[in-house]
Amino acid sequence: MTLNGRHILVTGAARGLGAEIARVLAANGARLILADIAEEAGQATARELGARFLxxxxxxxxxxxxxxxxxxDATGGALHGLVNNGAIATGIGGIPFDEIEIDSWDLVQRVNVRGTWLMTRAAAPMLKASGSGRVVNVASDTALxxxxNLLSYVASKGAVISMTRSLARELGPDRVGITAVAPGILTTESTEYVPEHRHRFYQDGRAVPGPQDTGDVSEVVxxxxxxxxxTLTGQVLPVNNGFVFT
Incomplete structure (x- = not known):
C-alpha cells in the first residue's frame, strides 16, 4: 500500500513497535517525522530511515x-498521518490492582490517555488541512x-479505544479517519521483562499459535x-493472530 509523499508523524518511534512501524512506512514511501522521549535512540532510528527526529x-x-x-514548520502545515504509538507500560509485568501506587497509576494515564488526546488535538488542524488525514492509535488487546494484574495499563488502553470511537465522529466531517490497532504481547525490547508464563499464555491461546512479530502490526498500520x-474509521482491529475476536 503506497504512502508516497504522505507526511506521517510516529510517536514512540525510537525502538520496538514504533521503530518497526516507521521502517514499514518508510518502505512504503512515507515522509516520516519520528518523535520520542528517548532522543539518542530516536535519532539513530531516524538516521537509519532518512527521517527527521523531534x-x-x-x-x-x-x-x-x-x-x-x-x-x-516541517510539513507546511499539512500532515497526512499520525501514529499515536508513544506510551508507557508501567506494571505490565503483572501487579494486583490493590498494590498499584497512585503516582504510578497517574503517570500511566497522563502519558497513555492524556498524551494521546493532546497529541491528536495538536495534530488535528494539520490533518484536516491535508484533506486526507489518518490517525492510528496503538491500543492493546488487554483492554478487549x-x-x-495490569489494571492501570488496561484502563489506559481501554480509554484509547473509547477515544478512537468518539473522535471518529468528530473528525469524520473533515474526512479525517481514525482507527485503533490492539496487538497482543509482541516480541520487543519493552516485553523482555514480562514473565515467560504470560508469553506462553498468549502464544498457546492464539488461533494461529506462536509468538507475534512487530511486522504483523506494522503492515496493518x-x-x-x-x-x-x-471507511474503517472508528474501528478497533485486534491484530493478535486470533487471540481475541470482536
Whole structure:
C-alpha cells in the first residue's frame, strides 16, 4: 500500500513497535517525522530511515505543543498521518490492582490517555488541512479481554479505544479517519521483562499459535494510514493472530 509523499508523524518511534512501524512506512514511501522521549535512540532510528527526529515528552503538554509547531514548520502545515504509538507500560509485568501506587497509576494515564488526546488535538488542524488525514492509535488487546494484574495499563488502553470511537465522529466531517490497532504481547525490547508464563499464555491461546512479530502490526498500520482506509474509521482491529475476536 503506497504512502508516497504522505507526511506521517510516529510517536514512540525510537525502538520496538514504533521503530518497526516507521521502517514499514518508510518502505512504503512515507515522509516520516519520528518523535520520542528517548532522543539518542530516536535519532539513530531516524538516521537509519532518512527521517527527521523531534523530541517529545507525552506527559508534558508544552512538549506536545512544541512538537506540533515543529511538525507544522516541517510539513507546511499539512500532515497526512499520525501514529499515536508513544506510551508507557508501567506494571505490565503483572501487579494486583490493590498494590498499584497512585503516582504510578497517574503517570500511566497522563502519558497513555492524556498524551494521546493532546497529541491528536495538536495534530488535528494539520490533518484536516491535508484533506486526507489518518490517525492510528496503538491500543492493546488487554483492554478487549480484561487482562488481570495490569489494571492501570488496561484502563489506559481501554480509554484509547473509547477515544478512537468518539473522535471518529468528530473528525469524520473533515474526512479525517481514525482507527485503533490492539496487538497482543509482541516480541520487543519493552516485553523482555514480562514473565515467560504470560508469553506462553498468549502464544498457546492464539488461533494461529506462536509468538507475534512487530511486522504483523506494522503492515496493518500502514494500510490504515492509506487513502483506502477511510471507511474503517472508528474501528478497533485486534491484530493478535486470533487471540481475541470482536
Amino acid at each position: 523530541p517529545v515528552d507525552l506527559g508534558d503538554p508544552q512538549s506536545i505543543t512544541d512538537l506540533a509547531g515543529a511538525v507544522a 479481554w480484561g487482562a488481570q 500502514s494500510f490504515l494510514l492509506s487513502d483506502s482506509a477511510l
